[in-house]
Amino acid sequence: MTNSAESRRSRSPALTRAVAILSLLAEHPKQPLGPSDLSRLTGVPKSTVLNLCGAMLDERLLRRGNGGYQLGDRLAELSNSYLKSVTEVEEFYELCRSTYPGLLQTVQLGVLGSGLSVVYLARHDGRDPLNLGLVSEIGRSVPAYCTATGKALLAATSDEDLQKRLPADGRLEPITTRSIQSVDRLHEELEATRARGYSIESGEIVEGLRCFGIAVRTPRRSDGLIGVSFTLTERSASADPSAIVAELHSFAEAFADRIGSKLVH
Incomplete structure (x- = not known):
C-alpha cells in the first residue's frame, strides 16, 4: 500500500x-x-x-x-529470526545436505509476496556455475511471472486470489525480451503449467538460464503454498530436460514428505 x-x-x-x-x-x-x-x-x-x-x-x-x-x-536481524522460525527452510537445507548434496542445479525455495511478486526464502547452489546476481538473493522480491517458482505458485493459487493480484490495465513489466508482458499471455502460461504439472522459465529474468518449478502444499502459510525450483544454464537444461524434471519431482516430493505435505496436482 x-x-x-x-x-x-x-x-x-x-x-x-x-x-x-x-x-x-x-x-x-x-x-x-x-x-x-x-x-x-x-x-x-x-x-x-x-x-x-x-x-x-x-x-x-x-x-x-x-x-x-x-x-x-x-x-x-529480524529477517534471520524469521527464517529460523520457518520449518520449511530448515527442512529444505537438510534435504539438500543429506540427500541431494551433488546436484548440478541450483535449488530455490520461494513463496508469493504481495501482488505479482515471489520472495525467495532459501537457496542451495549446484555444481553448474550460475550468474544469478541479485535476482535470487534470499529475502528479495522479484516478479513472479518472470520466474518458474512464481509461475508454479500462481498456477496453484485460487482464481479469486490470482484475480486480486493482476494489474487492471493488463500489462506486465518485462525484465528481459523474453519476459511475459501481458495478463492474457500469463493466463496462457499458467494453463500450460497446470496441464504439464510444472512451470518453465527460459531467460525471462536472467538471460542464458532456464528454470523449472513445482508448487507444494503447506499448512504453515496462509495461502497454503510454497514453491521449489531448479535453475541451470540453458545449455545444461537442453541436454536432457525430462531427466531434470524427473529429478525436480523427486526432490519436491521428498521435501513435501519432510514437511508432512504433498505436491500440487
Missing part, C-alpha cells in the same frame, strides 16, 4: 506508511532515497515521512547514506 487513500483505510496508518517506505527502499537497495523522493513515490506527506524515518532511524530499521535513507541492519 503506497498511497494516502490506502493508508487511510488501514487500521494503523502510521505503520502502513512506514511499511510503504521500507518496501520502496527495498526496491532500491543501492540507491539512497531522500524525504522528497520517498514522499513523491509513496504518496505520504513529506512531514510524515520525516517523522517516520526519524523513528525508524532510532530503531535501526533505517540508516543514513549519501544524502538519503537506506534499510538498516535491524531488518537483517
Whole structure:
C-alpha cells in the first residue's frame, strides 16, 4: 500500500506508511532515497515521512547514506529470526545436505509476496556455475511471472486470489525480451503449467538460464503454498530436460514428505 487513500483505510496508518517506505527502499537497495523522493513515490506527506524515518532511524530499521535513507541492519536481524522460525527452510537445507548434496542445479525455495511478486526464502547452489546476481538473493522480491517458482505458485493459487493480484490495465513489466508482458499471455502460461504439472522459465529474468518449478502444499502459510525450483544454464537444461524434471519431482516430493505435505496436482 503506497498511497494516502490506502493508508487511510488501514487500521494503523502510521505503520502502513512506514511499511510503504521500507518496501520502496527495498526496491532500491543501492540507491539512497531522500524525504522528497520517498514522499513523491509513496504518496505520504513529506512531514510524515520525516517523522517516520526519524523513528525508524532510532530503531535501526533505517540508516543514513549519501544524502538519503537506506534499510538498516535491524531488518537483517529480524529477517534471520524469521527464517529460523520457518520449518520449511530448515527442512529444505537438510534435504539438500543429506540427500541431494551433488546436484548440478541450483535449488530455490520461494513463496508469493504481495501482488505479482515471489520472495525467495532459501537457496542451495549446484555444481553448474550460475550468474544469478541479485535476482535470487534470499529475502528479495522479484516478479513472479518472470520466474518458474512464481509461475508454479500462481498456477496453484485460487482464481479469486490470482484475480486480486493482476494489474487492471493488463500489462506486465518485462525484465528481459523474453519476459511475459501481458495478463492474457500469463493466463496462457499458467494453463500450460497446470496441464504439464510444472512451470518453465527460459531467460525471462536472467538471460542464458532456464528454470523449472513445482508448487507444494503447506499448512504453515496462509495461502497454503510454497514453491521449489531448479535453475541451470540453458545449455545444461537442453541436454536432457525430462531427466531434470524427473529429478525436480523427486526432490519436491521428498521435501513435501519432510514437511508432512504433498505436491500440487
